[in-house]
Amino acid sequence: MKDLICIVCPKGCHLQVDEEHDYAVSxxxxxxGIAYGKAELTAPTRTITSTVRCRGGLxxxxxxxxxxxxxxxxxxxxxxxxxxxxxxxPVSLGQVVLADVAGTGADxxxxxxxxxx
Amino acid sequence: MYDCIVIGGxxxxxxxxxxxxxxxxxxxxxxERDVELGGILNQCIHNGxxxxxxxxxxxxxxxxxxxxxxxxxxxxxxxxDTMVLDLKGAPGRREVHMVSRxxxxxxEEARSVILAMGCRERTRGAISIPGTRPxxxxxxxxxxxxxxxxxxxxxxxxxxxxxGDIGLIMARRLTLEGAKxxxxxxLMPYSGGLTRNIVQCLQDYNIPLYLSHxxxxxxxxxxxxxxVVSQVDGRRNPIPGTEMVFDCDTLLLxxxxxxxxxxSRQAGAEMDPRTNGPRVAENMESISLSGVFACGNVAHxxxxxxxxxxxxxxxxxxxxxxxxxxxxxxxxxxxxxxxxQPGPGVSYVLPQAVRPAEMDKTCTLSFRxxxxxxxxxxxxxxxxxxxxxxxxxxxxxxxMERIPLPKVLLERAQAQSVSVSVEEVSAQ
Numbered sequence: 001m002k003d004l005i006c007i008v009c010p011k012g013c014h015l016q017v018d019e020e021h022d023y024a025v026s027x028x029x030x031x032x033g034i035a036y037g038k039a040e041l042t043a044p045t046r047t048i049t050s051t052v053r054c055r056g057g058l059x060x061x062x063x064x065x066x067x068x069x070x071x072x073x074x075x076x077x078x079x080x081x082x083x084x085x086x087x088x089x090p091v092s093l094g095q096v097v098l099a100d101v102a103g104t105g106a107d108x109x110x111x112x113x114x115x116x117x
Numbered sequence: 118m119y120d121c122i123v124i125g126g127x128x129x130x131x132x133x134x135x136x137x138x139x140x141x142x143x144x145x146x147x148x149e150r151d152v153e154l155g156g157i158l159n160q161c162i163h164n165g166x167x168x169x170x171x172x173x174x175x176x177x178x179x180x181x182x183x184x185x186x187x188x189x190x191x192x193x194x195x196x197x198d199t200m201v202l203d204l205k206g207a208p209g210r211r212e213v214h215m216v217s218r219x220x221x222x223x224x225e226e227a228r229s230v231i232l233a234m235g236c237r238e239r240t241r242g243a244i245s246i247p248g249t250r251p252x253x254x255x256x257x258x259x260x261x262x263x264x265x266x267x268x269x270x271x272x273x274x275x276x277x278x279x280x281g282d283i284g285l286i287m288a289r290r291l292t293l294e295g296a297k298x299x300x301x302x303x304l305m306p307y308s309g310g311l312t313r314n315i316v317q318c319l320q321d322y323n324i325p326l327y328l329s330h331x332x333x334x335x336x337x338x339x340x341x342x343x344x345v346v347s348q349v350d351g352r353r354n355p356i357p358g359t360e361m362v363f364d365c366d367t368l369l370l371x372x373x374x375x376x377x378x379x380x381s382r383q384a385g386a387e388m389d390p391r392t393n394g395p396r397v398a399e400n401m402e403s404i405s406l407s408g409v410f411a412c413g414n415v416a417h418x419x420x421x422x423x424x425x426x427x428x429x430x431x432x433x434x435x436x437x438x439x440x441x442x443x444x445x446x447x448x449x450x451x452x453x454x455x456x457x458q459p460g461p462g463v464s465y466v467l468p469q470a471v472r473p474a475e476m477d478k479t480c481t482l483s484f485r486x487x488x489x490x491x492x493x494x495x496x497x498x499x500x501x502x503x504x505x506x507x508x509x510x511x512x513x514x515x516x517m518e519r520i521p522l523p524k525v526l527l528e529r530a531q532a533q534s535v536s537v538s539v540e541e542v543s544a545q
Binding site for chain 1: 152159162163168174176182264265266268293294311319321421510511515
């Protein structure tokens with residue numbers, strides 16, 4: 001048995017996951033907790049949010065995120081890949097700036113529009 | 118004369134202005150001191166916003182963009198780079214004094230006003246940490262802006278005092294950007310942030326959380342060189358001999374937020390010392406200023422923007438109703454005003470009063486507990502009589518709780534006041 005706190009939503013349900021019985025989850029408040037409990041012990045993932053360089057914009061950094069959760073172990077590689085991205089304003093919201101980041105199958109997309117300075 | 122002036126273009130102001138428009142007001146002005154709408158959401162680039170309201174997970178800028186877009190589709194007049202300095206006037210004819218480079222100093226009149234100025238961070242001065250006064254002491258929100266918008270890393274070896282959500286989020290953010298976060302230090306025996314943030318921001322990155330500890334000295338001449346951390350006893354006094362010294366160049370403070378209410382005070386709004394915001398009724402209208410509404414973090418500090426939105430939509434709709442029904446004609450309202458009070462185990466309740474005659478079917482009561490509770494029940498009383506109880510597995514001061522107050526129960530009880538308290542339930 002492993003005790004976890006669900007991070008899917010701010011409620012923070014206290015989960016128990018039984019590794020020996022096919023990762024059966026109890027203590028969840030909704031079905032997303034079941035999926036999270038199992039995934040957290042078998043293949044944990046996170047959505048990564050960060051920023052990339054942006055030239056000529058209202059601000060010098062533009063926020064981005066992975067288009068879907070990526071394996072936890074790939075976080076350093078994703079962050080490294082972001083260092084090589086440089087945008088030029090104007091930028092629109094949801095624009096893909098890096099496809100298949102670090103071989104995760106997820107794209108990096110912008111999370112705001114950036115007008116020119 | 119405007120129907121409504123909204124002060125602040127963050128999540129509260131955006132939602133309130135949209136709702137006032139949707140309810141039929143056509144002369145609305147929104148004043149924002151920054152150069153863009155969205156407020157603090159623009160620097161909150163992490164995700165987790167919108168799960169309640171949009172049923173999907175958004176980042177702060179995405180959440181802000183949805184509401185800014187919605188507002189653009191209305192005819193609400195928006196003035197950026199505009200600072201509101203004073204609020205005067207009488208019911209039905211409020212005067213909002215504002216200044217901008219564009220228009221200079223001007224006074225605009227409005228039938229109703231919505232206060233949506235948000236909050237600001239407590240600083241080193243507010244908590245009096247001993248030691249020298251070097252560079253390198255930042256509030257967590259200031260650091261967040263430097264990193265996420267301006268592109269500066271505030272330091273390389275970092276200690277965070279306080280475990281509020283912004284501090285926890287910054288612990289992860291700074292780690293991802295290559296800084297070393299040595300510790301997160303919390304005075305109380307429990308965290309002030311959401312549990313999920315302890316997991317995904319500290320535990321994911323092996324950052325230690327020291328509960329019942331505080332920073333007792335800051336060392337360094339020009340720049341922070343060391344901070345001293347001590348354990349505290351049950352009365353929050355440092356225990357001699359427990360000092361730990363961290364070699365670091367930066368101390369971040371995440372030690373609470375203060376609703377930004379200079380304007381509300383100047384205007385003469387009656388304040389609640391518990392929330393540090395104006396005392397409001399069930400429709401978010403100030404108890405003492407007819408036609409002045411408050412919503413979002415200016416009324417009480419929220420954990421989740423979704424609830425700010427919900428509260429602000431109500432405030433905007435209520436302002437529209439006030440104007441349409443010429444509420445200033447009957448400034449004192451009709452029927453009784455029942456105070457809503459925090460009972461044992463509860464540190465504040467909002468709204469601070471309800472007027473059954475003005476209520477919808479139910480009214481949401483928002484509150485925080487004053488300590489961590491295990492299995493417990495929330496008790497809602499009208500006068501001395503219990504009218505409802507709500508079981509909970511766990512309650513913590515860091516997580517705002519909400520319960521419904523049904524109008525029918527309130528009327529049946531015919532009481533003079535309402536209170537919310539929390540009782541531990543002994544294990545069966």
